[in-house]
Amino acid sequence: METEITSQSPDQESGEELFELKLYVAGQTPKSRAALENLHKICEEHLRGRYRLEVVDLARNPALARTDRILAIPTLVRSLPTPISRIIGDLSDEDRVLMGLNVRKLR
C-alpha cells in the first residue's frame, strides 16, 4: 500500500482535459482526512469522469515527498493539465480549490 491509486475511468465522450491529481497525506491526521474528503466531494461535483487521483501516504514512505518537493501535509498536486500547480491545506475552501485547479464552476 505504498501508493494508493483511486481513479475514475475517463469520460471519452466529453472530450475535455483529464485532471491528474496527487494528494499527499500523512496517515490519518485530521487535515489529511479532511483534505481527502473535501477533494472527493469537489471532484465528484466538478470533475466527474475526467480526473485521476493518486493518494500518496508519506507516513509510510517519506521519501516519496522528494518527487514533488512536498514540504507540508496535506498538499494536492495537479500534474495535468500543465503547468503543475499545488494547493496546501485541508481543501476546505472550495472556491479556492477550484480556482487553484483552474476548474470552472458548474453552477
Next chain:
Amino acid sequence: MNGNLAPDLAAELEEAKRRLAEAEATLDAIRMGNVDALVVSGNGGEEEIRAILNMGSLANSIFNQVAQPVFILDARGCVQRQNQAALDLAGEADGRPFLEALPLRREDAAESDVLGDWLERGHHIEALDVGLDHPRLGTRFYLMDANPIDAGWDGARGGIVTLLDITGRKLAEIQLAVRGSQLRQQFTLLKTITDNIPEGLLLLDEEKRVIFHNPAALVILDHAEADLAGKELADFFRPRSAPEAPGTLDLEGSEAEAGARRGVLPRRDGSWLPVQFGFHALKGDKAEAGDTILVLSDISALVSSEKALMQSIEKQQHSQKMEAIGRLAGGVAHDFNNLLLAILGFTDLSLVHVAEGSRVHDNLKEVKRAGQRAAALTAQLLAYSRKQILDPQVLDLNDAVKDVLKMLGHIIGETIRLEVEIDPDRLSARFDQAKLQQVLVNMTLNARDAMPGGGRLVLRTGSTAVSAGDRSGMVREMRRESEDGVPAGEFTYVEIEDTGHGMGPEILDHLFEPFFTTKEFGRGSGLGLSTAYGIVKQMGGYVQVFSVPDRGSRFRVILPKARGGGPGTTESQSDALPSPRGSGKRILLAEDESMVRKLLAQVLIDQGYEVIEASNGEEALSLLPGPTEAPLSLVITDIVMDRMGGIELAAHLARLRPSLDILFISGYAEDQHKLPMDGPERPFFAAKPFHPAEFLHQVGSILEKKLLAAKS
C-alpha cells in the same frame, strides 16, 4: 553562449520564482494552521514526517476545554474568538465590541472605564475584580487578566482576556470577614461586660495562678498593684469567715461546691469587706483542664440591708408585741373601769347616808381610797396602751412633778443621785397630769440608760418668757440643740438633766423619730421619746434638748402658762353630790353592765330623775315612751353593748326622736372617736370611771343647755 545561457537563466529564474511562490504558499499554509504535518530532512538526509500533527485542533480543544472564559480581541477591541466558557458567559460575541459583550454588573459599571482605557492603550490588566451577570449562574465574581498580543506591528495589535471565577473564594472571604467581625463584636461585648460588671472575675490556671482578671477584681481585693496576672491566688486572697475569726477560710474543695460562699477580706485601711465568692470550672474548647474562674462580689450593701431588714423585722415584732400587750391592758382596764365605777359610785352613795366620823364612814372612805388607787393603776395601764384620752386641766406643774418623784426614784435605782429643784412660785399650766407624768417617766428612763455607771439626775421646774426674736433662757454653752421653734410668750417648764454620755448631732437629728434607739438591740423600743414628744405636742407644748457628747443631756418640756382659772380647779370641785334637781325628768339609761347600770340609776333617781333602765340598745328602743306618755329628756347609753350598741341606738333615735340628746359613756377612751360627728355639736361623752358627782354635773349641764336653747 549568451544565446544558450540566456534561455537557461530565464528558465532557472522562472523555476526559482515558482519555488519561491511554493515556499510562500507553504509558509502561509503553516502560519494559517492549514497543515498538520511537515516534511523535514533528518540527520541522514532522509525525509521525515514531523511535528505539527494535530497541533491546531489540540490548541482549539484546549482553548474550549478551559473552564475560564477566554476572549481573543482584535486591534479594534472586538471579539475575534471566544472559548466555550466565554460563550456561556457572554453569548455569541463574535465581532462585537468586547465592552458591549461583557455582562458587567450594574454596580461594576465603573470598571468599564478601566477596561476601555486598557483597550485604548494596550496596557496589562492584572487581577481586576469584576462582578458579571452570568446568564445561567447569576452573579459571579471574576479576576480579569488582560494582555496585549503583539503581532509585531501596531496594526495587528490585539488582546487576550481571561476571567478567573473567584465567586467561591469571594463568598468564603465574605463569610470570613463576617465571622471575623462577629468574633470582634463578641470579644468587645465580653470585654465591655467584664470591664463593667461589679463582680470581680479572676481566671486561674491549674496552679491557681492568675491568668486574667477584670478591674472590679482589683477594687474588691483592694490590691495595691494594677496587674495580678501571674501571681498566685493564695498570696493575696485570704478570706476569713468573719473579721474576728482567726485564720483564713479553707478554700480546698470549694471548686466542687456549686454554691457561692461568704467571707470577709481585709482591706488596706484595716477594715473588712464582706464578700461572696465561688470557684467555677472553666468549660469550652479553648479551656485548659484545671482552669477555673473565681467570681467575687462585694456584698457589703447586701449584708447591711439584710441586717437592716432583720432589725426592721424584729422591731416590727417588738412593736406588734407592744401593741398586743397594749390591747390586753386596755381590755383589762375597761373591765376594771366598770368595776371601779360601781365600787366608787356605791361608796359615794353610801357615804351620803352615813354619819361623818362614824366607823362605817371611815371604812367607806378607805374603800374609796383603795378604789381611787385602783383607778390610777387602770389609768397607768391605759397610758401604757396609749389609749388614754387627753384630759387637759389647769394645774400646778410643781404638784405634778412632786407627785411623780417617788416613781422616778424607783426607776433610776441606787447608783444615780436624784436632785430636785422646784420653783418656789406656782407654775400654772394646762396639761394632762397622767400624760405629763408619762413623759417624765420616759425621759427619766432615757437619762438612766445614759448613765450606766451612775451619775446625777436633776429634775427642775421653772418659768421663762420668750420674746420675739429671742431664744433666751437657753444654755449657751451647749453645743448642739434640738429644739422646737418656741414662739414668743410666757412658759413654764420642767427639765430633766443627766450627767450621762450625751448625744452627738447624728443622734439628736433622729431623737424623736419612732423606733429610733441607740440602745442595745432588744433593750429599747425606740418609742419612749417619740411618745413623750407626741404627748407634749398634743398638749400644745414644746421639747428642747441640749446635749454635749460625754457631758450629758438636758430635756426640757415647755408648756404655755395658763391664764385665769387657778390651779387645782378640778381638785377644788367637791366630791359631795349636788342637791337634788332632777324634778321628775325622764332619762332612758342603756348599759349592759348591771352593776354600773344600777349605780347610775341610783345616782340619777337620788337626784329626782325618773330612770328607764335598759340592758342593751334593742331593749332601749322598745322602752321608748309612747306619744301619750311623758317624753324623755335624755338618753344615756353605753357605747359597746351586745344587742345593739350605743352608736346604732343613736342612729335609730335620730330618726325616731330627732331632738333627743344622748350622752355616751364608755370605758374605752378611743370609743369617743367612733361617735357620730355629723351633728352641729360634738356628741356628749363621759369616760369611765367617772365620779358620780361629775356624772350628775354633766347630765345637769346638758339638760340646762337644752333648756336655754329652748328658751331662746
